Amino acid sequence: MKYGQRSFIFTFLFIPVVIYVIFVAIPYVTSMAVSFTKWRGLTMDLPFNGVNNFVKLFNDPNFWNALGHNAIALVVLPPVIITMALIFAFLFTQGIRGSGFFRITFFFPQVMSAIIVGVLWSFIYHPTLGMLNGLLGLLGITSLQNFPWLGDPSTVFGAILVVTVWQAVGFYMVLFITGMETIPSHFYEAARLDGANSFMMFTRITIPMLWEAIRTAIVFLALGAMDMYAIVMIMTNGSGGPSRGADVVPRYMVEAAFTNGEWGYATAMAVVLMLIILALSILSLRFTRRETLEY
Template identity: 55%
Template sequence: MKYGQRRFIFGFLVIPVILYFIFVILPFGSSILIAFTRWRGVSSSITFNGLNNLIRLVGDELFWNALKNNIIILFTLPIITISLSLLFAALFARGLRGQRFFRITFFFPQVLSAAVVSVLFGFVYHPTIGILSSLLGALGFKELSTFPWLGDTSTVLWAVIFVAIWQAVGFYMVLFIASMQSIPVEFYEAANIDGASEWALFWNITLPLMRDSLRTAIVFLMMSAMDMFAYVSILTNETGGPGRSAEVLSSYLYGEAFRRQNFGYATMLAVVLMLLVLGLSMIGMRAGSQETIEY
């Protein structure tokens, strides 16, 4: 019996663990080593490069440019997405007629892939056939009627961020609706008797009790802000936009690795990206976790 059980455990684990080790653990683990090498491709040999990749990174303007864009996204994407989705969720929590239609509509972009959505918005932003320009032209903004939204250094990053928001709002809305619905009605009943305004109810009861899902949303959106790969690569045709104004760390490191064959340096960039991601998720998870509200 005991022998049979051990064989059973081994038999169930062996295939998934081997698969997982080869394709996930091994690549993740070895990247820490590759980050300190100079490696130009399959044919060339790997040489240990000491701290040179790190030194190069500190002086690399393109790295700082990409990081700057990630930080801009980090501050805008979560704030705008959460504000919009929280507002929609709060409106739906009142029980509106026709809310099923709105809910389905708002969530739908989430079901599509970021790649499809990016290709689609490549059309929307197109200077001649795109609907954004033609819409603005029809509204009387003649100078914007052929504006290259993805071809101008001042607009390309915002155009990319908007696509990410467009796709994410419905997802967080559904998340927040679920969270609001789990708040016991008694909380509101007590406050209602005290004559609190609707705004006060939302601010003093709903929001604090949604703390956990808000925190999750912030962490998830920060992770999205550090990714952005599909949006940026597709909307800018892997150029990072004019003057690399929309380049982010993920798209920059991908280009360094697979277009310029700087595998060592690209992996160092990935290590920095990982440290940022881990740091951010730790901050996000810690933030406000001391005072969890039990109900």
């Protein structure tokens, strides 16, 4: 029995791990080694550079600026998106008509092509034609007329975070709804007999039962917050924003590698970012660990 189990584990892990190691792990490990070199990206010439790349990184204000934006995203995105997604998911349990329609609709931004998201929101934030400034005008806020939301260092990152929330909420909502619908209804029936209202049932039953999904969401969103590459590239047209006002580490990494040819340095950035993320995910997994409810 015990032996059978071991061979079973081995069989199940073997092929996936081999594929993963060859096509993902080896390339990444190889590139990690590059972080200790001055590789310039075009030849096999890899001059050893010790920890100099890391020292340089530590003293590079642009790196800290970029990391700071990732940190803001990390603090803002998970709570905002999870709260909104939970609220929406909760509303769906209130017996509404057309829930199928709403669910598909809400999910859709996740499916939209990044190109369209970029062009679209660029028009929404357009200083003169944009919906946002038009709306503010209608509300009588004239001081912001023609305000360039994406052209001002103080607003550009906030504007991008809004787009991120808009894109992500639907996905997590669906995740939570899926989770909620697996919660046995007799839990709620029992609670209702005990006189619980919707809100109490939500906090006492739904959230604990959903904890595993919420935890997953926290980790994904934390990972996403440390990335932000695609959306920042699109919304700032590749520059990281005016005065680098929306720069994030992965975009700055691309600048170092592709624009400046400093591949060793860029790789060092990736390694540091990876260590930060690894620490974060271990922390968030530990921190959110709870007894899973068995039923």
